[in-house]
Amino acid sequence: MESCEDARAASAGQQKECVKVAVNIRPLITSELLMGCADCVTVVPGEPQVQIGSHSFTYDHVYGSSGTPHSLIFQECVAPLTDALFNGYNATVLAYGQTGSGKTYTMGTNYASEANCGGIIPQVMETIFKKTEAMKDTTEILLRVSFIEIFKEEVFDLLDPHLHASLRAEGPAGAKPAVAPRVPIQIRETANGGITLSGVVEAEVRSKEEMASYLARGSLSRATGSTNMNSQSSRSHAIFTICLEQKKINTCSSNVAISDELGDDIISAKLHLVDLAGSERAKRTGADGLRLKEACISPADSNAEETLNTLKYANRARNIQNKAVINRDPVAAQLQRMRNQLEQLQAELLYYRGGGALDELQILRHKISLLEASNADLRQELDEQRMTCESLKQHTLDAQVEKDKLILKIESARSGKSWEEIDGANNSQYAQEVDLVKSYAVKIQELEAQLLKAQSLSKSNQNRLVDCLGLEKDIFLPSLHELASDYEDKNLDVSSEAEEDEKEREHCNLQDRLGKELQELDKRLEQKEVSELKKKQEAQSQLLRQNKNLMRLRKRLQDEIQRIKSQKVQLQHKIKQESEQFRSWKATRGKRRFFRRAAMAKEVAKLKEESELCKRKMLSDCPQTMSPSARNSRISALENMLATSSTTLVTMASQLSEAEGVASF
């Protein structure tokens, strides 16, 4: 017997995995021994390898024929799949082999009672309920089972309650029960390409006994159905499916759910336990496509060829790969995410209501006050430094005065005057000045130090000034540097007293020059700052003026536009009026002209008619005997009449032409 195991998810990972294949070789049964059959399949000791004739095949597991005992099949092959079921992965166990190879025995599909609980399915049930019991405090679990049979590509529900009721009904006088005809289940395709069996019973189960009762009920239906069809159970495939749905329970009062790999989603997974038809009968199940063309296996040497084919088939099945995924309910997952979001928002709301934000505000306020205090300290320090600077300046001036006096005295002494003469008039003053001379050296040192400070201050002022003056940098910096270096050079070169005095003077002069230079720079800086300020103010006031002018201009333009617009409207109105007047005038003129022309045409016709009549009358009235002179006078009278008529006609024609604007008649 061979058992193929399709592990759609043997582990929690989501990498591709090959189908695992285990071969189970049952011992020779009595009938085979009676027939004198011998084992044709041997197992390589310690290896999952099977040998048949000159062929050898390696599988994931091999049981029986003195290799690994059959009892380990569940533990090694199926228990990991049961674990995977609880992790949300689908799994399938297929038993494949020829009739009598032990598929039903191994799967336990012929379960009737606890007496035959050694098969895979009873052990799966046992394990599932043990796990369920262990998880009941943390997880809500819902278990459902279905049991179907596939025969000639038709699906029958082995848990159909009508079928089961008729099986239980007693027939008359011990006759066999009248079994209701089996109605095949509709196979439908779902929107996402899956397959669903419409109306198949999915019984909810709460205990191992309940699940076992459904297994026994389906096994009974299958056996009876086979009898009624005059067939063997080995012609059909039987699939027992366990569906497991689970959801974590919130166990803590603080609403914090225990989370693990499954998170908070609803996870559902199925374990399919399949007892296939005898492989040699596969054609008769209607499934005669390529996938089942390999015919049988038996441990008996009489079926060696079929066994070899099946072993080859099983070996190829090892190459099939699966990528397992956890089956999460997408709607439930979305709901859970929204629930989490809601909880988070509620927590935030509580935090803010509970004064979390106020605390933060307090901390910020405290920080601000600390910063303000430190700012005040710094200001105070700055003021103190300013004052020190001022007093230093004053000291510098005082020292300068004293230095000048001393220089004068030294000069007097050089010119030949004695100290007494210099200070004769005032001994006390002399004594004072001697003290002063003594302290002079000390003061000079102090002053030099102050001068250095003043120089550094001057440098910083220079930089500020240079920044302001821009191009003037090139002019001022060299001279200042020159002066400074000059001063330093000269300061170093003191050797004798005369020279010292000379240097003293130079030093004083230099100080004066530097002082003046500094004052000049300060002045210019001040002027520059003031002029910059003035410029800015001027520019600002100019901008304001410009802005005012622009506003005025804008107003004027707006007025102008308004005026032009109203003019335009008036003009449009006038044009409209003019065109209307012209239209009415044109219409009136047309009518008038028409009537006048009609009247004139009538007049002309009348005149023509009258002249014709006159002519005829004169000719008729004129007797043949009439003298030529009388005749001539009559003719001339007639001609006059005609001329008058013609004149009238011409006048009327010219009037008509005038009216129509035509030059000639």
Ligand SMILES: Nc1ncnc2c1ncn2[C@@H]1O[C@H](COP(=O)(O)OP(=O)(O)OP(=O)(O)O)[C@@H](O)[C@H]1O
């Ligand atoms: N491991 C085993 N140890 C002892 N006997 C076994 C073993 N496996 C199977 N048998 C026996 O072999 C016989 C055939 O087994 P089973 O009915 O399970 O075969 P099958 O492959 O399901 O056959 P079919 O395809 O016709 O349903 C049975 O009598 C069973 O008791």
